Amino acid sequence: MTERTKAENEKEFIERLHRQGRIWCSACILLMLAAPVAIGLRLNAWPSIGGVAKGVFSVCIIYIPVCIVEVITYSPLLGTGASYLAFITGNLSNLKIPCAMNAHEIVGVEFGTVENEIVSTLSVAVSSLVTCAVLALGVMLIAPLGPLLSSKFLQPAFNTILPALFGAMGFTYFSKAPKAAIAPAAFMTALCLIIPAAGGQVGFLIPLGAAIAIIWTRFLYVRKKLGSVG
Amino acid sequence: MNDFLAVANSAFMYLVAGTVILAVVAMSTVFMIRAYREGIRLGIDKKKLQKAMTSSAAFTAVPSISILLGVLALAGKLGVPIPWLRLSVVGALQYESVAAQMAATGLGVPFTLESMNESAFVGIIFVMTIGIVWGGLFCIFGLKKYQSRITGKPGKKDARWGQLMFTAMFIGMVCAFVGAAFSDLRGYGDKDATFLSLAVMIISSASMAAFTYLVKNRGIKWLENFSLSFSMIIGMTFAVILKLAGVR
Structure with a gap:
């Protein structure tokens, strides 16, 4: 394959991903919106428009900014195909992003390349399928599993799933570029110790942490203080 | 029902x-x-x-x-x-x-x-x-549109900085969760102060370090795919043990 043909193929692949992503996302969103309509028709039960508008307003005022920030922050990490998939399948910060980053790390691909695009799409797709399978199985076995999973004994384990996930991922990435982690880690630690309630707003802490980390890393990079990374 | x-x-x-x-x-x-x-x-x-x-x-x-x-x-x-x-x-x-x-x-x-x-x-x-x-x-x-602005035209970018920027972005994300673990130390709203989040973060991080050593230095390659899951399970198991031991 010549270089030119390869570049053209790659461009065409990305174009195709956008086209397919838009079609699939549109279809899934329409189907999702059809669900409450179908349920309303079946039950012949309709909430007041004012009540729904009030609820939508109170939810959207928080979640629209979060969604915008998520697209801005996560889509460069995920790439094209995985972004369309992840924003339809959900559970981004607690599952899809770390999963794609883990696959990226294990397979050893570079960001921004078609290889990374493919690995990332494969990773998010497999992750979505596994989650759907686990949830379907869990729903089928909800009677025997329910009491076990919600037992007081296991609660500390499930309450600490995110610290466990990001502790393990933290080692991988902090050890890659320890100097790059100094400023964002110090800032976030200080902020959350001074204003503990900030810890409950991780959706806002993530873009803030990412912005600080990028600015700090750029500062170190320009001054050639990073050394070898990776 | x-x-x-x-x-x-x-x-x-x-x-x-x-x-x-x-x-x-x-x-x-x-x-x-x-x-x-x-x-x-x-x-x-x-x-x-x-x-x-x-x-x-x-x-x-x-x-x-x-x-x-x-x-x-x-x-x-x-x-x-x-x-x-x-x-x-x-x-x-x-x-x-x-x-x-x-x-x-x-x-x-x-x-x-x-x-x-x-x-x-x-x-x-x-x-x-x-x-x-x-x-x-x-x-x-x-x-x-957003991605075309982010990636720009190929060949004109500083490739090393591109890789570093993505790494930094993820480091920032991890730091947000590090911060959240410190928040838990003090407690907020109706959430009681707990040391468990930070302890689990440290334990799973140390487990990941151990698994990475086993994969890279001891050649136990099959562990690579499971390092993260195992580290999480170890961290979460410690959460149960610490709670049973009375740690709050």
Whole structure:
């Protein structure tokens, strides 16, 4: 394959991903919106428009900014195909992003390349399928599993799933570029110790942490203080 | 069973939830097959592609169980099918219960099983759905433009900085969770102060360091795909042990 043909193929692949992503996302969103309509028709039960508008307003005022920030922050990490998939399948910060980053790390691909695009799409797709399978199985076995999973004994384990996930991922990435982690880690630690309630707003802490980390890393990079990374 | 729960757990609800989830399964399957084929076509090593898939499957199992807990948490008030749908499609563990609560408040109904009725139920599903579709909508209308601005024209960028920027972005994300663990030390709102989050973070990090050593220095390659899951399980097991030992 010549270089030119390869570049053209790659461009065409990305174009195709956008086209397919838009079609699939549109279809899934329409189907999702059809669900409450179908349920309303079946039950012949309709909430007041004012009540729904009030609820939508109170939810959207928080979640629209979060969604915008998520697209801005996560889509460069995920790439094209995985972004369309992840924003339809959900559970981004607690599952899809770390999963794609883990696959990226294990397979050893570079960001921004078609290889990374493919690995990332494969990773998010497999992750979505596994989650759907686990949830379907869990729903089928909800009677025997329910009491076990919600037992007081296991609660500390499930309450600490995110610290466990990001502790393990933290080692991988902090050890890659320890100097790059100094400023964002110090800032976030200080902020959350001074204003503990900030810890409950991780959706806002993530873009803030990412912005600080990028600015700090750029500062170190320009001054050639990073050394070898990776 | 409560009358409302009988409706919320009816076969029709499972049919609605199952249909939407099937569409998402189809989307994931199509994207997976196409990415795999494209990888082969571009000459990427089959082993690499399979590694990406197996490592992702191994990675997903543990966090998926916590998502299942989210279904359980909401099932008492909304029945099983709707939380199953919401957490399989677009939903996020952190979002759904808060959104349901806010939706109920907006509709003027307390978010309790006793106060739930069919119209409030439909209203809550409407609000939860409309509230969460924005990420997908932004992807449909703005992702292509945004990505072309981010990546720019190939060949004109500083490649090393490009790699560093993505690494930094993820480091920033991890730091947000480090901060959250420190918040837990002090407690906030109705959350009691706890040392467990930070302790688990340190233990899973140390476990990951040990597994990385075993993979890289001892050549135990099969561990690579499971290092993260094992580290998480060790950290979470310690949370149970520490709690039993009376650590708060």
